[in-house]
Amino acid sequence: MSVPTDHFEELESVVIRFAGDSGDGMQLTGTQFTTASAVFGNDISTLPDYPAEIRAPAGTLAGVSGFQVNLSQHDILTPGDAPFMLVAMNPAALKVSLPDLEIGGIIIVNTDAFTPANLKKADYAANPLEDGSLKGYEVHEVPLTSLTREALKGLTTLTTKEKDRCQNFFALGLAFWIFDRRLETSESWIEHKFAQKPEIAQANKIALEMGFFFGETTEVFRRRFHIRPASLPSGTYRNVTGNEATALGLVTAAQKMGKPLFYGSYPITPASDILHALAPLRNFDVRTFQAEDEIAAMGSVIGAAFGGALAVTGTSGPGLALKSEAMNLAIMLELPMVIIDVQRGGPSTGMPTKTEQGDLLQVLYGRNGESPIPVLAPQGPADCFDIAYEACRLAVRAMTPVVILSEGYLANSSEPWHIPNPDDIAPIEVRHPEGRSDSNGDAPFFPYLRDEETLARPWAIPGTPGLEHRIGGLSKAPITGNVSQDPRHHEQMIHLRAEKVARLADAFPEQEVFGPAEGDLLVLTWGGTFGAVRTAVTRAQSKGYDVAHAHLRILNPFPRNLGSILRNYKRILVPELNSGQLAFVLRGTFGLDNIMPYPNLHARPFKIGEVYQKLQELFSGE
Amino acid sequence: MTETISLELTRKDFVSDQTVRWCPGCGDYSILAQMQKVLPELGIPKEKIVFISGIGCSSRFPYYMNTYGIHSIHGRAPTLASGLAAANPDLNIWVVTGDGDAMSIGGNHLIHAMRRNVDLKILLFNNRIYGLTKGQYSPTSRKGKKTKSSPMGSIEQPLNPLTLALSAEATFVARAMDTDTVHLGEVLRAAAAHEGTSFVEIYQDCVIFNPNEWAGIDDRRTRPDHVIYLEHDKPLIFGKNNDKGVRLNGFKPEVVELGGEFSEKDLIVHDETSQELAYILAHMEHPNYPPPMGVIRQVRKPTYTEELMGQVRMAQERKGVGDLQKLYHAADVWTV
Ligand SMILES: Cc1ncc(C[n+]2csc(CCOP(=O)(O)OP(=O)(O)O)c2C)c(N)n1
Ligand code: SF4
Numbered sequence: 001m002s003v004p005t006d007h008f009e010e011l012e013s014v015v016i017r018f019a020g021d022s023g024d025g026m027q028l029t030g031t032q033f034t035t036a037s038a039v040f041g042n043d044i045s046t047l048p049d050y051p052a053e054i055r056a057p058a059g060t061l062a063g064v065s066g067f068q069v070n071l072s073q074h075d076i077l078t079p080g081d082a083p084f085m086l087v088a089m090n091p092a093a094l095k096v097s098l099p100d101l102e103i104g105g106i107i108i109v110n111t112d113a114f115t116p117a118n119l120k121k122a123d124y125a126a127n128p129l130e131d132g133s134l135k136g137y138e139v140h141e142v143p144l145t146s147l148t149r150e151a152l153k154g155l156t157t158l159t160t161k162e163k164d165r166c167q168n169f170f171a172l173g174l175a176f177w178i179f180d181r182r183l184e185t186s187e188s189w190i191e192h193k194f195a196q197k198p199e200i201a202q203a204n205k206i207a208l209e210m211g212f213f214f215g216e217t218t219e220v221f222r223r224r225f226h227i228r229p230a231s232l233p234s235g236t237y238r239n240v241t242g243n244e245a246t247a248l249g250l251v252t253a254a255q256k257m258g259k260p261l262f263y264g265s266y267p268i269t270p271a272s273d274i275l276h277a278l279a280p281l282r283n284f285d286v287r288t289f290q291a292e293d294e295i296a297a298m299g300s301v302i303g304a305a306f307g308g309a310l311a312v313t314g315t316s317g318p319g320l321a322l323k324s325e326a327m328n329l330a331i332m333l334e335l336p337m338v339i340i341d342v343q344r345g346g347p348s349t350g351m352p353t354k355t356e357q358g359d360l361l362q363v364l365y366g367r368n369g370e371s372p373i374p375v376l377a378p379q380g381p382a383d384c385f386d387i388a389y390e391a392c393r394l395a396v397r398a399m400t401p402v403v404i405l406s407e408g409y410l411a412n413s414s415e416p417w418h419i420p421n422p423d424d425i426a427p428i429e430v431r432h433p434e435g436r437s438d439s440n441g442d443a444p445f446f447p448y449l450r451d452e453e454t455l456a457r458p459w460a461i462p463g464t465p466g467l468e469h470r471i472g473g474l475s476k477a478p479i480t481g482n483v484s485q486d487p488r489h490h491e492q493m494i495h496l497r498a499e500k501v502a503r504l505a506d507a508f509p510e511q512e513v514f515g516p517a518e519g520d521l522l523v524l525t526w527g528g529t530f531g532a533v534r535t536a537v538t539r540a541q542s543k544g545y546d547v548a549h550a551h552l553r554i555l556n557p558f559p560r561n562l563g564s565i566l567r568n569y570k571r572i573l574v575p576e577l578n579s580g581q582l583a584f585v586l587r588g589t590f591g592l593d594n595i596m597p598y599p600n601l602h603a604r605p606f607k608i609g610e611v612y613q614k615l616q617e618l619f620s621g622e
Numbered sequence: 623m624t625e626t627i628s629l630e631l632t633r634k635d636f637v638s639d640q641t642v643r644w645c646p647g648c649g650d651y652s653i654l655a656q657m658q659k660v661l662p663e664l665g666i667p668k669e670k671i672v673f674i675s676g677i678g679c680s681s682r683f684p685y686y687m688n689t690y691g692i693h694s695i696h697g698r699a700p701t702l703a704s705g706l707a708a709a710n711p712d713l714n715i716w717v718v719t720g721d722g723d724a725m726s727i728g729g730n731h732l733i734h735a736m737r738r739n740v741d742l743k744i745l746l747f748n749n750r751i752y753g754l755t756k757g758q759y760s761p762t763s764r765k766g767k768k769t770k771s772s773p774m775g776s777i778e779q780p781l782n783p784l785t786l787a788l789s790a791e792a793t794f795v796a797r798a799m800d801t802d803t804v805h806l807g808e809v810l811r812a813a814a815a816h817e818g819t820s821f822v823e824i825y826q827d828c829v830i831f832n833p834n835e836w837a838g839i840d841d842r843r844t845r846p847d848h849v850i851y852l853e854h855d856k857p858l859i860f861g862k863n864n865d866k867g868v869r870l871n872g873f874k875p876e877v878v879e880l881g882g883e884f885s886e887k888d889l890i891v892h893d894e895t896s897q898e899l900a901y902i903l904a905h906m907e908h909p910n911y912p913p914p915m916g917v918i919r920q921v922r923k924p925t926y927t928e929e930l931m932g933q934v935r936m937a938q939e940r941k942g943v944g945d946l947q948k949l950y951h952a953a954d955v956w957t958v
Binding site: 041231304307308 | 670674677691692695698713734941942947954
């Protein structure tokens, strides 16, 4: 058959996975492919998946690092279920990814890595390239290592090891050719990244180009693909991960309050990147503080909030467990602050690099005493920006700590973010009571005299004359805030703090429903399951199923109309990456018995296909 | 900046409307009284003063001061104070803590606040017992100490607050006693004047659960023979009649009588800047040695907030004051 290499097959969307050893630079390769596609104008959604060990034994199944990207000419909401193309740098990568691959999909393997030793490390009894087990796929055997070495032959100053490190760029170049991407963004990235090491920069650029030319000149690849730019709303876009978007949202909120941003945190996967994103922003008066542990981080945030800064901390489940005592102090002090929990597989240290939604009950109820705290959850990477800003706004409005429940999946995966004009973002109103001249006089200042509308207490900051006051974690009397063990005071303050949180529902839009306002089935979700479920519900609706979808972005307080929405459907399905925590809360809150938990405990995001199948089952079971 | 109304402050300005509720005879009273006496002399506007404490009898302190304050949670006061200092570097922040609060549950935070040199004045009220929880041994209790939780005697090696502070690179380390009020006042003044972390161990009497802890050194009449008052650049002389001193015998300090074999010239001369000497002094414990009182070490190093705000200023000079528009676009962008 002749090879029409300038002929493109048009695809609406495609899912590609790059997989290799954790030392192979697959995250980088994936990110570069994503950027090139994003700049080209596709809608994109990515899913990095890497081992918890920094260096798992090379070549083993445990050491496989993958990066999946979905690019589309449509608005897409997930990184996609099944890759159409897999680039496998070694046998282990092939073995781990193959079960996910689309039937008939394309596989590019680095044959140089298919040595007996590597096959053994990947637990292959026979070479899959030779035993027919890849029948049904379009397999391209490419000796990536030797080709890269050959391409870099002229660079005599580099060691073979240094040359081999460029093979991911060779693979990237090849992928660029197959999917008709331009090299420029990656070329300028390389130049910038290796500005201090010109030979390395040159080597990577050569590898990238040679990969591209390899596609063009050899007749191995019969098929090339084209995905047209997506028709996204007009505007300027960039790619953001959830953690980047969170950091941007926090800085924006601080600027919109006219406050320094204090971020006190202790490193933990997958939250650390928020700290990494904020630390270089000192020129925004961002004061990052790497605390000695999560308890200290939480304490520092309370101190900073008392001092009048926009105070934020971020962590993951195990760190949040440590923070809980100090979170309760913050609740008693009634100071505004934001606490971010980027959830990961638990319990205990669990699965640091895998995603889960297992901390909902922890943030709602995991503290001693009556301890109400508002909880917001972003639905996608870009939404982290809006949620971060909202959390800051609500914290200041009600003078209360607010929790953001993000997820490892959202934190690391990325999608295009429609860059807003900062001038269009509303300022956040902050009120500090003014100083008083009778500083040394007798008129007492009442630190717990509340705003009638919001029930917030005044945010009087040290340095203001005449407002000197003492607050603490002991039970206190209303208005004066003096220590009090009076049972009526105790009860009244519990009610006030709860009511204050409940009233935040006034400051948040009512719940919306996607699909019929009443009927048979409502699928109710929160957090990062949004994309897969919305896509599955859309598909089901187009097949005529009577199904609606509601997605919660605020989990405490619930939107005012949530109860009445739930009563409009015969059945309610609650898919969650836990054993049914939201479902449990909804049953308890609304006393409903038609709530069906749909738990997923794989510590991986839902796939569209599995949710759709669940919906099919529900309707065929009637 | 809001300017202050009046700096003519008196003791009364620092007395809050709350009734002080420590046991009668508790050493905490005299520390409170000294604090309320010293603060008006410092020339610091009252509204800039903040007291932060943890949990314990001593940690009730902020309620009794008519300043800003937080009574926080057990052991964590240094963390709140550090965040507050970073948010608001202008403030004059005092941390009040007990030996259990600071060194048991809060040991980690204590050392980190000191090593960062956050501008805090940390006062550790050391009664070598848990007061609030009614008399268990603490991390500073002596080995063999019999308490409700150590009926056969504590088998744990006690921590020495001063050497801990020195190891954590505290830039100001001092000691005083609740009963020696004049000297306590002097130490508080010196601590207040220091920029960076001031760490002051205050021997404090828990008359209920550990009444005899300071026997031998707390009696005003015999004290001069049993403690040594440090002064920078002065030889280590003590005794009612200035007839005793401390010299170095090899690496070991040794108490000597003056007048006979030894004279002033043989004695150690106090040097607040010497970390080595500080360790020697901090290890001199009653009853084998006269425990030193006063400033053991004092050096000036950049504080945490000086460095932090220095970076903010430098970043703003280099990159310009943060601009959201630029920040949002600092990546590969595309336009649809
Ligand atoms: C998390 C936590 N654990 C334990 C306690 C109980 N607790 C309160 S004060 C205290 C010890 C206080 O001793 P110390 O710090 O020496 O202060 P003192 O009362 O002697 O002034 C303990 C164990 C607590 N409040 N919080
Ligand atoms: S128990 Fe001891 S430390 Fe506490 S108030 Fe009474 S005397 Fe003071």
